[in-house]
Amino acid sequence: MGAEWLAAGMGVYALAALAGLAGEVLALLALFRGDQKRTLHGAVRRAAYWLLLAAFAFNALMIGSLWYQLGRPPFKTLYETMLLYPFCIALVSIVLVRLHRLWPLVPFAALGALLCLVYAWRKPDLELVVMPPALQSAWFVPHVVTYFISYAGLFVGFALAFLALLFSFFETEAVRKALAAEMPLPLEDAAHKAVMFGFAALTLGLAMGAAWGKAAWGDYWQWDPKENWAFITWLAYLSYLHLRLAGSWRGKRALWVNLACFAAVIFTYLGMNLLPKAVSSGSLHVYQ
């Protein structure tokens, strides 16, 4: 797939991000002015949403085209997953915006997706990579897709937690009322729901990975660095959920924990090459 496809995808996501950002800025201005009319920022927000939808559809086309070119599911290399991740981010965000009117999520989702495509554009695969025997499994697509859906949910949780923290610094009674009218679901609760969804998918992805490892290598858990960091991510979010559900943590401290947990997701996804290894043999979990 050529660089022109990537450039087009980046362009649409960039437009969605800009439109989304413009919509939120106009909404904030209207909020502070006490302006009840929603015509302008509402229209810009809807335009941003449709641009995100268009970017999502184009992203799907890119994945489809690459799948056809490779003759296999394009989820093996880092470059290929950098096309899948924005697709999943856009998908989860579109659903949440539709269900809960989480308009501020649109520019974040578009920006996150754009960053992934920029990375893919800067570091494309130099050649078509073939599938080793261990990856030729019926588990490959469900395991990888479930994981990236979970990463997308956790990214959305991160974005909403960030927004909630940001708003908390400017919060007044009037702002709180206006936000409640705009978004029936408070940002903090929306962040928590996104984390719940992401964690559920993470759990399923872990279980699938274990079953696949057993079928391929004879062992469902080998304390491989990637498996370990997937486990650490799971433990981190499990701790957050315990703090929020059983420990009744709310507000800023819960949001900060949410933000910190996302660092584990990023390291699990991108940090494996930074880890030392005594054995030089490659791991199927490390992007070559």
Add this chain to the structure above:
Amino acid sequence: MAGLVSTASLVLVPSTAKPARPWPTGRLFPRILGLVAFLILAQHGVDDEWRAGLVAGMAVLASLGAWGLWRARRTILDTLTSSRFAVALLTTLAGATALGTFVPQQATDEFLEKHFGLFATDWIDRLFLAEVFRSFWFGGLLGLLVLCLLLAIARRPFWRVAQWGFLLGHGGMAVVIIGAAIGSHYGVQGMMSLHKGERRDFMVPDEGGGDKGPRIQLDFVLRLDEFDVEKYPDELRFALYQAKRGVPQQLVQVIKLEQAKEWTALQKSDLSFRVHEYAPATGASRPVRHIITAEGALPFEVQVGQTYNVPGTTRSFKVVEFLPSFIYDIEKKRAASASNDPQNPALLVEEPGTTTGGAPHKQTLFAKMPGHGQKEGDLPLKYTCLNPSRVASVTLETRKRGESEASGEATLTAGGESGRCRLPGDLVLAFENRIGEPKSYRSQVSVLEGGQVVKTAAVAVNAPLSYGGYEFYQAGWKNDDLKYSGLRVVHDPGLGVVYAGMVLISLGVLFVFYVRPRVARPG
């Protein structure tokens, strides 16, 4: 007896009364780390026999501590089943797991000293950080987690629907760890190596010795009937590398042979190139070609009897003779060729204007031993004998961007030194025959009992054979011995328990998140 009953009631009945003697519920991390320290010392005591006294002392301390724990049992139980302790324990587990990724596991002391230094290696050994996942202390943390989970479950009113998610999730986690412990203790993993036609009725366990012994006998025989490897097709291509002093370091660009028949720009360079002539490996007999490579220059073809300049110098050389299979004739005291087959090709060259003992100075360039016999002052040349029937070769043209005419030429053979040419900017362009990677490998096996074949199966990656309580996985093969197959053999009695636990955890998570909020609470 009364004490046991009262303890059982503490576990089974959620406590609402104030604890008789408060046990500080703060400082949870130090207490968990204290347990870790205790277990590290315990492992040293077990591993190092002369520290048996340490173990005995710790046992005395543990007994004394047990009295204090017994007296504070109510508060301890409340703590162990609290969400705060759960978070502290989960965080400690996460940190321990992270340690196991930052310190290479099962690394030798030499490796650790090289990368971390002597002092750090000492402490890595003392704290068992190079074998975290097999250490007492990590197992102890998992054991503590199971204990907390079971206690937490026992204290919940399991008859209430709203609690089912909690029970499934927490119970599932305990079940997974217990299943893993069963597999670790009672299971066995090892290898079985077979050549085609061979039979095996034993496996070699990974951890030999002890009560597992060097071999584990099976109740049946496995015979390798056939082994085949399917590879992806080989591919001829050009690869541009960013080099360091001529040694390729990082792949920058890949150009397929077909694509290179048109002018193709090279990244990080102002050069373009194209294939001018391509000679595939045909297998038919064709005259050999002689390729000379000099430092910092493109390889070029030479003919016997001709004189050439050494690129980048004022020196020149004449190709005197080609010896397809070089030997040194002791009787005649001169170089000769054993045959016409290029088994050990060598090129005799001489440098005009130089003499050795009155005769022109000669030098022998060996294709299979570059640099062999070279002395100071010799021509800095490398020789490749290109046998076109065996390898593909290309002749390239290069030109600078903006120019229309080719300004350089190079002949490359697929693979090896003669397949590379150095370019300005410390780049190396290599003509490579990329050997196809394995697409699949498969062992056709038969299971025999009492001399009779009871089952036949194809064992491939992701398609193991299950028989007699063992699973056989396609694990290894040898490129230079295609009749060999390495099978991984696993017996894991805890597997079903682990899978059940995973299902329970998944159901529990879904229940807590999506079902429980919809279940009406009584009253």
